[in-house]
Amino acid sequence: MQNNPLYQLKDIQTPDPIGFWPLAWGWWLIIVLSIVILAFTIKWLIRYISNNKAKKQALAMLAEISKEPHPHKTVIAINDILKRVMLVYLSREQVASLNSASWANLLNTLASDKHKITADYVELAYQPKCSAQKADAYLEQAKAWIKHTLPLSSTQKLAAHNIVAQRINAPQSLHQNMAKEQSHV
Template sequence: MQANPAVPDLGLHDIILPPPPSSWPPSLLALLIALVIVILIVVGVVFFIQYRAKRKVKRAAITQLMQLKATQASITELSALLKQAALHYYPREQVASLHGAAWLDYLSQSSQQKANFSDVKSRWLAAFYQRSVMANDADFTLAKNWLIHALPANHTELKVTSSKGSPAHV
């Protein structure tokens, strides 16, 4: 650039601008928002892992139920699968000693009657003592409904009415 002879040289230098403000360190508000986001992500991951772990046995039981259906299993084997799943989610003191009509009542009550075993009670009770009675599609559907609606247990204690009509603590 050539100097203009009409403009006298005053010996001034060009204006040097300061550097633009840095984004580091971030403001206190930005740090707080980032911290809250990180905490929410960690809590979400922990809850998701617990959710999956809590329902792992339920998924395995449904898978095993489908395998039993493919092999035309007996009602006794079907009941044993339901008892295994119940023992995992409900207290052993409630479930382990149940058998016969009390077991079927417990299954109905623990699913809030969404899997009602009273309709098949006589057939299942007879089948408990005859291993050759094969489960039909309705039995497998009933068992799957119980696995879906009763597991995982939302409550730890149920009262099952005994066959005489009085409530029995299990």
């Protein structure tokens, strides 16, 4: 009896299954990109929430003062709320020194054409009396201004900076012109 050569063959041995570790460089790239995208998304979300927090609080405060029976107190409170909310988005130097026409100019420069505040309404806070109709109209304009203007974009912040810089430089140039005129006399 002759040995059959087929009997000498051994079974085929399959290799071990391929594991997932260590990861290929492509997977590492995907993991790193996912972490970076997640970090930027969280940072953006936190900034979005904090920027809109002041806006929501200002609208809530305006809703509370709508119940105020004295129109002049309402107008003063509206100005205070507008200044407080602007202090969140701009520096104290840019907001605190503004009043009357310069304050109205800043608000209207930052707003779109549809949501500007009438300058006469802003100046009501600096007058001894005002009517209830004007106070209500100012309140509605202030609500619309806050809803549609805030939070401020970087271009709006730059525009506010330019307005304040012009206001600060204007008195200096006026004094310089007066000094020149006096020296020529």
